[in-house]
Amino acid sequence: MRVLNLEQLRTLVAVAEAGSLTAAAPQVFLSQSAVSEQLRKLEEQVGQTLLLRSKAGAAPTAAGEQLLAYARRMLALGEQACLDLQGVALEGTLRLGVTDYFRPAELAGLLARMQSQYPGVRLQVAVHKSSAIEAGYARGEFDVGLSMRLPSAAAPERGRERGQVLRREPLRWMAAAHWQREAGTPLRLLALPQSCSLHQFTVALLQRRRIPFSVALMASGVAGLQSALAAGLGVACLNESALCAGVQALSPGAGLPALPQARFVVLPPREGESDFVRRARERLAEGFA
Missing domain, CATH: 1.10.10.10 (Winged helix-like DNA-binding domain superfamily/Winged helix DNA-binding domain)
Structure with missing residues (x-):
């Protein structure tokens, strides 16, 4: 063994x-x-x-x-076992910033499970776009931040990641289950606002491939984007866990560019981080992976 x-x-x-x-x-x-x-x-x-x-x-x-x-x-579990045996509970207020794209159908359940496992932790959760999470974390507004990162020509995925990669997900082109692309017409693109990194990535990709498109709808959040997709209003680029009822992931035969993976990253600890925040970060990473 x-x-x-x-x-x-x-x-x-x-x-x-x-x-x-x-x-x-x-x-x-x-x-x-x-x-x-x-x-x-x-x-x-x-x-x-x-x-x-x-x-x-x-x-x-x-x-x-x-x-x-x-x-x-394994390391977190070993530490938790020692603390439990010593009667040291995880207690305190944790300000958590999470990107809207992170496992949208499961996030509430993950938070509820953490709250149940660690009743002494008072969660204060903000769900925003990744740029807002990273900026807020830098200003000290969050104790723990979880953002989505995408590869790009300007910042290829190489070398050391700034933060802990929690999970990777393929990006997919998505549309309504009954959707069919109309020949000779621009692609009707659905996206979050222009400040969203995935919006910028998708637009840049379509432009590089010279695929005609128009932004038909900009939703304020992933839930609105999912509703617009299910209603057949157009096509969106989303991470795989955002696939929902009434929406399909399009096959390569749809004539759209191949897509890379997104990385979900727990932002690195700040200097002087408290022991409570460090332990809570480890528990959260363990439960959210």
């Missing part, structure tokens, strides 16, 4: 979050060579390359990200 070493997993998490072995070493109270040796043993045990090393630092591979998700849960 293979058993993963928690200290090796802790080192992997530290390197992924710090962005390099050198920066991670003091966080886990090891020399750089000891960090490298722990990672070598871990990669040998799982039979996968977990980190890509370069002059710029170290970034997780796909296998590394998969193991990181388990590692964070």
Whole structure:
């Protein structure tokens, strides 16, 4: 039976979050060579390359990200077990900012489950577009922020992610179940307002591919966009978990450009973050992944 070493997993998490072995070493109270040796043993045990090393630092591979998700849960569970045995409850007010795109059909249930598991936590939740979440987090309006990030030519997905990648979702072209594209007419695009990063991404993609379109409707939130889609008012680009009743994900045969994945990221901790917020962030990441 293979058993993963928690200290090796802790080192992997530290390197992924710090962005390099050198920066991670003091966080886990090891020399750089000891960090490298722990990672070598871990990669040998799982039979996968977990980190890509370069002059710029170290970034997780796909296998590394998969193991990181388990590692964070295992470390958080171990800490929670110790705290529970010591009678240390998770108590306090947590100001949480969440992007409107994050698992729209499930978000309320996820929040309710967290509230049930940790009754001492008083949640104050704001649902906004990602740019507002990141700006508000920078101003100190939220203790924990969850935003959506998209690849672009200007900011390709490479190197160290600023924050913890919680999950990845494919983007899909969506339309009503009965929708058929009319030949010779511009695509009727449905989107959130122009300040939305997904709106900007979608428009730029269609323009690059020289696909004629018109913005037929701008909704204030994902729920409004889903209603407009189900009513057959046009086509939208949304993350996969936004698929809802009466709406279909269009096949590649629809003649629309291929789409990448979106990344949902828990914003990185601020300097001086309280122990309560750190623990709450870990519990939230564990429950929302």
